[in-house]
Amino acid sequence: MIEILKLNDLDTTKDQKLRQILQRTSGLTDEIITRTQAIVSGVKQGGDEALLDYTARFDGVQLTPETMPAPRELIEELAAQVDAELLAAMREAIANIRFYHQHQLTKSWEIERENGVRLGQRVSPLEIVGLYVPGGKAAYPSTLMMNAIPAQVAGVERIVVVTPPAQFSQAPIIAATLKELGLFEVYLVGGAQAVAALAYGTATIPRVDKIVGPGNQFVAAAKKLVYGDVDIDSIAGPSEIVVIADDTARPDFIAADLLSQAEHSEDAAAILVTNSEALAAKVQAEVIRQTETLPRRAIIEKSLADFGALIVVESLDAACTLVNRLAAEHVEVMTADNEATAAQIKHAGAIFIGDYSAESVGDYFAGTNHVLPTGGTARFSSALGVYDFLKRTSLIRYTKDEMQRTAHSIDLIAQAEGLQAHARAATIRLEAESN
Secondary structure, eight states, X not given: OOOEXXXXXXXXXXXXXXXXXXXXXXXXXXXXXXXXXXHXXXXXXXXXXXXXXXXXXXXXXXXXXXXXXXXXXXXXXXHTTSOHHHHHHHHHHHHHHHHHHHTTOOOOEEEEOGGGOEEEEEEEEOSEEEEXXXXXXXXXXXXXXXXXXXXXXXXXXXEXXXXXXXXXXXXXXXXXXXXXXXXXXXXXXXXXXXXXHHHHOOSSSOOOSEEEOOOOHHHXXXXXXXXXXXXXXXXXXXXXXXXXXXXXXXXXXXXXXXXXXXXXXXXXXXXXXXXXXXXXXHHHHHHHHXXXXXXXXXXXXXXXXXXXXXXXXXXXXXXXXXXXXXOOSEEEEESTTHHHHHHTOOSOSEEEESTTOOHHHHHHTSSSOOOOOOTTGGGTOOOOOGGGGEEEEEEEEOOHHHHHHHHHHHHHHHHHTTOHXXXXXXXXXXXXXXX
16 A cells, blocks of 8 residues: 655654665665675686686576677567567657657857867767676667667767567567667577676677666666676666656556556665645555456555655645656656646656656656666766767866966966976977077
């Protein structure tokens, strides 16, 4: 049962249920980090041999360097098994995602200042990116699209895909997505060992510049451990949704949207914040009714009991304040004045405005990216996008005249920092002119 909470004080530390929700973790315990560190170090030192050993041990699949790459013929054979209507829907989703992300492209620029000094910034794509596609009980083609398409729009030349071997042949939809995206460099390895292979390279798998894509706790731990040697997207936590609504909203819509996140996992969070106690009661009844027909009912009920809440506050202003403190991955707005309410939301991974902007629209079809900050990190993080696959290089073109004018100032600052060689690099150019 999802409970109704009445809050007169917005101090989130005072309510036990809110503390429980806010204190959810990624599950990366010291034990998992230690076990993962051994795997990462093993692959870093042992290359293909260690990678294949871990694959046999953890996945029960015997591979060789020759059988690690998935043949293009296999990808196309599996892709051919996917229903034509589903393929058509995927193609439209791909087009929508590509269209949206094309608007995120930024250009190189230069400006000219006095004395002929020119400054600028060169924007260029990463050369090679690793994309982790999880196995497990379900296949997520949408996540594959969300990670690959921004990289392609950014101009990344080489995208290397890794995915657990046992599940690959059982999920034709993943092969179909790879084919539609033109991704054919696929290696049938998964887990922490695959992340390590991407980070440090082996004889078979190339070292990449960045690793993106979700996975289990060991994959997340491996990404955390290799960060710094390679870039990563993020360490994703459990999914979450917060709906802010007043008495004009439809209880059945709200309930359906809360359930769409609760079915992700037992530690997902689904929260309504409203100024209407009557609406909270109606949503509670709808949640109970709709849950009865859902296949993942057991997961949903556990999620809602532990991390779900219908929170009643005094006003919509108070609701917005609380929503900003939660800084959730997904925020939905269903009020009499949606635009005014949405304008008050400062911290959210994505904001879905209006009765028909369901969170699942963003997950699959609108074109916005569904790889979003979780666990309150929307206070300082953003959705995955084209900019995550671009790097910016500063350009400096100084003139002789400007160096002569500024060398003394550079000398003073460098000397203040105790860096005499820095100072000398400027003043030597003055001496050269006087000789």
